[in-house]
Amino acid sequence: MSTLLSLVIFIAIAYFSGQFFQRMQVRQFWLRGIIFSGSLYILLGYLFGPQVFALIQPQVISDLNIAYSFFLGWVGFLIGLQLNLKSLLRFSRQYYWFSLTNFIIALITSLVLFYLVFSYLNFEMLDVFVLAVAGVVTSPILIGVFIRDTKARGQVTHILQFNAAIDNILGVIVMGIILGIQGEIKFMDIYVYGYFNIFIYVMVIVSASLIFYYLIKQFNTDEELLLLILGLILVVVGGAFYLKQSLVFASFVFGAIIANLDIPTKKLYLYIQKLEQPLYIILLIFTGMLLNIRQGFNVWLILIFLAVHIIAKFIAGYSATHVISGMRKIPSSIGLANLGMGGLSLVIILDFHISTNSIFSETMLMIIAFAILLNDIIGFWYLEGVLLKRMKKVYDT
Amino acid sequence: MIRKFTIAVVLLLIYFTITTLYPNPEKSGNDITLLLGIMIMAAYLIALILRNVKLPKLSGYMILGLILGPIGFNFLSENFINQINFITHLALSFIALTAGGEFKFKRIKQIKNSMLAILVGQVVFVFIGLFLLLYFVSSIIPFLADLNNEIMIGFSILFAVTALSTSPAVTMGIITEFKAKGRLTDLVLSVTVLKTILLVLMFPIITAWAKVYLLEGHSFSWDTIQSIALQLFNSLLTGTALGFLVIVYLRYIKVEKSIFLLGVAIIIIEMSYMINAEILLTSIITGIIVENFSKEGDALIEGIEQSSLPLYVIFFSVAGASLHLETLKNAILLTVVLVLGRMLFKYIGSYVGALLTAEKFEIKHYTWLGFIGQAGIAVGLATIIYDAIPNETGLQFKTILIGSVVINEMLGPIFFRYGLIKSKEIDAN
Numbered sequence: 161m162s163t164l165l166s167l168v169i170f171i172a173i174a175y176f177s178g179q180f181f182q183r184m185q186v187r188q189f190w191l192r193g194i195i196f197s198g199s200l201y202i203l204l205g206y207l208f209g210p211q212v213f214a215l216i217q218p219q220v221i222s223d224l225n226i227a228y229s230f231f232l233g234w235v236g237f238l239i240g241l242q243l244n245l246k247s248l249l250r251f252s253r254q255y256y257w258f259s260l261t262n263f264i265i266a267l268i269t270s271l272v273l274f275y276l277v278f279s280y281l282n283f284e285m286l287d288v289f290v291l292a293v294a295g296v297v298t299s300p301i302l303i304g305v306f307i308r309d310t311k312a313r314g315q316v317t318h319i320l321q322f323n324a325a326i327d328n329i330l331g332v333i334v335m336g337i338i339l340g341i342q343g344e345i346k347f348m349d350i351y352v353y354g355y356f357n358i359f360i361y362v363m364v365i366v367s368a369s370l371i372f373y374y375l376i377k378q379f380n381t382d383e384e385l386l387l388l389i390l391g392l393i394l395v396v397v398g399g400a401f402y403l404k405q406s407l408v409f410a411s412f413v414f415g416a417i418i419a420n421l422d423i424p425t426k427k428l429y430l431y432i433q434k435l436e437q438p439l440y441i442i443l444l445i446f447t448g449m450l451l452n453i454r455q456g457f458n459v460w461l462i463l464i465f466l467a468v469h470i471i472a473k474f475i476a477g478y479s480a481t482h483v484i485s486g487m488r489k490i491p492s493s494i495g496l497a498n499l500g501m502g503g504l505s506l507v508i509i510l511d512f513h514i515s516t517n518s519i520f521s522e523t524m525l526m527i528i529a530f531a532i533l534l535n536d537i538i539g540f541w542y543l544e545g546v547l548l549k550r551m552k553k554v555y556d557t
Numbered sequence: 558m559i560r561k562f563t564i565a566v567v568l569l570l571i572y573f574t575i576t577t578l579y580p581n582p583e584k585s586g587n588d589i590t591l592l593l594g595i596m597i598m599a600a601y602l603i604a605l606i607l608r609n610v611k612l613p614k615l616s617g618y619m620i621l622g623l624i625l626g627p628i629g630f631n632f633l634s635e636n637f638i639n640q641i642n643f644i645t646h647l648a649l650s651f652i653a654l655t656a657g658g659e660f661k662f663k664r665i666k667q668i669k670n671s672m673l674a675i676l677v678g679q680v681v682f683v684f685i686g687l688f689l690l691l692y693f694v695s696s697i698i699p700f701l702a703d704l705n706n707e708i709m710i711g712f713s714i715l716f717a718v719t720a721l722s723t724s725p726a727v728t729m730g731i732i733t734e735f736k737a738k739g740r741l742t743d744l745v746l747s748v749t750v751l752k753t754i755l756l757v758l759m760f761p762i763i764t765a766w767a768k769v770y771l772l773e774g775h776s777f778s779w780d781t782i783q784s785i786a787l788q789l790f791n792s793l794l795t796g797t798a799l800g801f802l803v804i805v806y807l808r809y810i811k812v813e814k815s816i817f818l819l820g821v822a823i824i825i826i827e828m829s830y831m832i833n834a835e836i837l838l839t840s841i842i843t844g845i846i847v848e849n850f851s852k853e854g855d856a857l858i859e860g861i862e863q864s865s866l867p868l869y870v871i872f873f874s875v876a877g878a879s880l881h882l883e884t885l886k887n888a889i890l891l892t893v894v895l896v897l898g899r900m901l902f903k904y905i906g907s908y909v910g911a912l913l914t915a916e917k918f919e920i921k922h923y924t925w926l927g928f929i930g931q932a933g934i935a936v937g938l939a940t941i942i943y944d945a946i947p948n949e950t951g952l953q954f955k956t957i958l959i960g961s962v963v964i965n966e967m968l969g970p971i972f973f974r975y976g977l978i979k980s981k982e983i984d985a986n
Contacts, residue, residue, distance in 0.1 A: 226589060226590050360575065367571060371564050371568070374560065383865075383866040386866065388598075390597065391598040394594025395568070395594035395595055395598065396594075402590075438813070
């Protein structure tokens, strides 16, 4: 089957499964975990991919390079576009300290524990780092669904939402820096360290942002706006891909610069956001297609990841609530509310897979794909079974 | 204008700097995404600059393609063009879907007589006129004078039939870009669509006929007719089925129209490979069905327009990059004569058709301007000719055929826009 027809199948699966899953109304926390983790899309991708029904061949997956590079770029751009400094400064300083502490402690704990375990399996330091970053980012979907369904209000919900957003931003930044400084690349006739080309890479992103700034005033129609965004995201992502950098980080920086330029970005954001869900679903399905469970499945790796993830999140939440003043009302087990990992974790691994093609990236993808499911189930259990009751008790008294 | 030009140059410099500083020959193709983004942006900027000097955007895309193509910087290499083949196919299908969607039976009824008269006028004058011109001019051109009669007839047939074609992409591109409306627009569009359908069907027959003269021992086979009938049937069936599918979707589901239509275009392309349907024909039929058998025609056009701009930019830039301008210098004089001859016969054909149906002055004198853009089928034909005559003469034939397409393809958008302005169907500004 050709690339094009596979793309249609891709889109059709994404569309119809999206319609189906969105209409499912369930109450059980574990079922909610399964649905909102996006695991069903991953499963669909796996079933239709080369490993089971082989509707889509491995060659097609590599042929669609432009398409999924663009999808990753779109995700990064959308995250960056939310980073308007003026609106971020509205939040209290405590929130920032809390989220930053939470992120750093979770990252360091994960890093140390993963290194102890995975270095025995010949994982490189870079692989361990990427795995830790992918584990640290928090799914805003899980928390959003919890708040929407329980109508919970107050400081705890604010901090949860804020923390998830900051986690995502920090995750993308750390990932970008790690990929930016690692490895070697051929510069003219000599091989140089990755960080050597950061200047060129940053120049591409800044140039793209300035071009956007100038042209947005002259591109008036929606079609022209699409052309402008598409063209520049391809430039930024293409540059990053060529220089073996993080595609998500490149477009994230591009989005963040635009968000802080003196141009109205609300219309742009809404326009971009329209495509977020379908693209996200396509990414999940694509992940499923890349999974090679028969060869690389290792239940121990998944369980180790899960255990480290829970420990790191718990320690981070516990420390942050005790270290940062004014957070006494926040339960010290709040870290468990951040267990949901969501799409960004997958995006980080896919980005790593595309940029470096590490021999462990497929194993890491498999770990994350399963961990997302388990974490989201535990996350839902904690949010609805434990945190909600505690919040009621605290606010009732 | 200077700023836009500077930005286009900066974009090209970005590509040049990255690929020069970080050469990566062992992984060729790593730069496709970057190059695609640069091409889209730079082509659109060049198009905006050209618009300031009253040239259509399509010309801008093609000029950028020429600059970046093999005869320019060679950024858009043949490898790159092959790798983004699926995008150019998508664009072609979108263009044909739009052309079909603009083919409204109600409007056609009003211009039926003129349309048929101009169509017949074109076929008769352009085909016969150019065939005779080339056949007789050959006796005074040194490198053609020594050729045997049979080869000259074969080449004249192929050249004349190629000259008859009009590029539906250029026609639709200009109509969409300038939102042209009016009698001349309707006539040019409907004649182009009909001619495209006719040529798609007749082309294999004519090629087979020409081969009888060009290739020794080659005879006309009835299998060709059977194969065409099958292709027509498959295209009609697929186009009709997809047309009704689109109607149902646009009427009842409505959401994400652009993505759905993208899927339809892809199915059309795949069906063309799987069951020997023709992309252009199938897409046109799908468009015609949606437009004329439902009220969803406008929704179809709107859905396509939402996402077609990047595809159009890519399609025409690649078309520009594929033009073998270097071939022109080898036989420039004869090529120019044939291009001028084609224009003359297009004018006569359109004029006679309009005269017979008592059309107004503008239609008589400006309709031909809409038929100058030439479809790229000549490249395939040129290969047939070179296979038949693999020597210097064959190469000259190939050059003439491709060279005339190069000139016509570049002039087509400019002429059509001029015709629309003169007939007051678009604003000159």
